Amino acid sequence: MFALICELLSAWAIPLVLLLIPLAGYLRRVRVYEAFVEGAAEGFQTAVRIMPFLVAMLVAVGVFRASGALDDCVALLKPLLSVFGVPPELVPLALLRPLSGTGALGMTTELLASEGPDSLIGRMASTILGSTDTTFYILTVYFGAAGIRNPRYAVVVGLAGDITGFFMSIYICRLLFSP
Amino acid sequence: MINLIWLLLLAGGIFYAGSTGRIEAVTPSAIAAAENAVTLAFKLTGVMCLWLGMMKIAERAGLVRLMSFIIGPFIRRIFPSVPPNHPAMGAIVMTVSANMLGLGNAATPLGIKAMQELQKLSRDRETATPAMCTLLALCTTGVTLVPATVIALRAAAGSTDPAEIVGSTLAVGLVAATAALTVDRICRALYGGRGR
Numbered sequence: 001m002f003a004l005i006c007e008l009l010s011a012w013a014i015p016l017v018l019l020l021i022p023l024a025g026y027l028r029r030v031r032v033y034e035a036f037v038e039g040a041a042e043g044f045q046t047a048v049r050i051m052p053f054l055v056a057m058l059v060a061v062g063v064f065r066a067s068g069a070l071d072d073c074v075a076l077l078k079p080l081l082s083v084f085g086v087p088p089e090l091v092p093l094a095l096l097r098p099l100s101g102t103g104a105l106g107m108t109t110e111l112l113a114s115e116g117p118d119s120l121i122g123r124m125a126s127t128i129l130g131s132t133d134t135t136f137y138i139l140t141v142y143f144g145a146a147g148i149r150n151p152r153y154a155v156v157v158g159l160a161g162d163i164t165g166f167f168m169s170i171y172i173c174r175l176l177f178s179p
Numbered sequence: 180m181i182n183l184i185w186l187l188l189l190a191g192g193i194f195y196a197g198s199t200g201r202i203e204a205v206t207p208s209a210i211a212a213a214e215n216a217v218t219l220a221f222k223l224t225g226v227m228c229l230w231l232g233m234m235k236i237a238e239r240a241g242l243v244r245l246m247s248f249i250i251g252p253f254i255r256r257i258f259p260s261v262p263p264n265h266p267a268m269g270a271i272v273m274t275v276s277a278n279m280l281g282l283g284n285a286a287t288p289l290g291i292k293a294m295q296e297l298q299k300l301s302r303d304r305e306t307a308t309p310a311m312c313t314l315l316a317l318c319t320t321g322v323t324l325v326p327a328t329v330i331a332l333r334a335a336a337g338s339t340d341p342a343e344i345v346g347s348t349l350a351v352g353l354v355a356a357t358a359a360l361t362v363d364r365i366c367r368a369l370y371g372g373r374g375r
Contacts, residue, residue: 013280013327021233025240032236039235043228046291047220054216060188062212066204067196109332117338123347126333130326130348131355135319138290139181141223142315145291146298149305151181153366154312161320161359168351176347 046145053144057136061099070095086170089121093128098162101134124173132165223287230288234273243269246276257317257360260300260310267296267310275317281325290318309367316359322352 025032064070074095078088086094089111097104108129115121135158143151196202237243247254247269254272261267270293277286293314301308307315326348333341 013282013325014285017280017282017285018233021237021240021242024242025236028240030236030239035235035239036232038232039238040228040232042292043224043231043288046227046295047224050223050291051217051220054220055213056185058212058216058219059209060185060192062208062215063196063205064188064192066201066208067192068199068201068204069192069195072195105328105332108329109336112332112336112338117333117336118340122333122336122338123344126326126329126344127347127351129332130323130329130344131320131351133319133321138287138319139315141287142290142294142318143307143311146294146311147304148294148298148307148311151307151315152312153180153363153370154307154315155180155184156366157312157316157359157363158319160362161316161355164358165320165351165355168354169347172347172350 049147050141050144053140057140061136065100065103070099084167085174086167087121087124089115090124090128090166090170093125094166097128097132097166098135098159101137104129104134120173120177123177124169127169127173128166131169132162135159135162226284227288227291230277230285231292233285234270234289234292237273238269243273247272250275257313258310260308261297262300265296265300267293267300270296271314274314275321278318278321279324281323281327283328286318286321290314309363309371312367313360313363316363317356320352320355320359322356323348 022032022036025035071092074092077095078091081091081094082088093104093107093111096107108125111125112122115125117123117126135155139151139154139158143149143154193202193205196205234243250272251263251268254268254275255261255263258268258271261271270289274286274289274293277289294311297308297311297314298304300310324345326345329344329348330341333344
């Protein structure tokens with residue numbers, strides 16, 4: 001029942017927002033079309049502004065992945081992290097999560113297919129994907145759009161969130177779903 | 180710090196590829212990533228225009244004020260340096276709302292907007308302010324009530340209960356956000372001592 005509500009909600013969330021905001025605006029006598037266009041105009045300069053930042057970050061991450069360094073980091077970390085009760089299958093996801101959103105999404109899809117979505121590992125992977133975000137992408141895009149070149153300690157803060165999210169996902173899923 | 184990480188990823192990757200005989204993988208991956216960045220930026224533009232347009236309607240209709248009324252007290256406590264009536268506050272409120280509802284593609288444009296509004300409060304154009312770092316902490320962890328993408332993925336993989344991870348995701352999100360905000364406070368105190 002709850003699952004059905006959530007599924008409905010995830011299908012309806014965006015259509016509802018797109019419906020309710022203009023509707024509420026119209027009822028409050030906002031010139032909805034004109035307001036929309038005015039707001040949307042601000043969106044364009046952003047693309048041009050974030051491009052150099054995105055190129056810099058994606059190239060570095062892309063080269064790092066293609067060199068095989070990421071895969072070997074994973075191999076190195078697997079035995080180390082298994083001491084802390086981290087399933088080795090989840091280590092690649094942990095390293096990829098802050099670097100690449102599409103990469104992490106693909107890896108989770110793979111894990112769900114190979115381990116099954118209702119396995120403990122499948123649930124852990126789902127929780128990791130749902131509760132953390134692509135820190136480096138957010139950092140690049142958000143700060144790039146504002147023209148910030150020096151993010152100071154923001155990287156540390158974002159990664160602290162990711163690391164906590166990863167370990168907590170494993171801990172809480174064990175607690176909730178272990179037979 | 181970002182300089183070192185960037186160099187480490189790029190130079191480390193090239194050295195590693197060279198030493199393991201994969202040097203020919205570097206050029207195509209660098210070029211593909213650069214092209215990909217531009218495509219991504221343009222894709223984001225469309226979504227950005229859509230949600231900023233919606234945001235403007237929501238602003239004029241007083242919906243932003245309504246959301247501020249609900250989660251504003253909490254947000255104001257986390258962002259003490261932002262004046263309550265500044266547009267940045269409204270943008271932050273909308274970003275956090277979109278994150279909570281799991282509206283991933285709305286959260287990014289609104290977060291960018293919030294960052295640009297925070298920039299207007301900053302004196303140094305190129306360096307992140309403490310409020311910006313706090314916003315990043317909130318956005319990279321984020322308390323998600325409906326992790327829509329994950330539920331869809333699980334349903335597609337044939338799960339008997341795709342939404343069963345809602346509870347664990349929410350719990351982890353809360354803990355991770357608390358951790359990120361705590362580290363943010365500690366870093367703010369540490370860096371604050373160095374002048375800026």
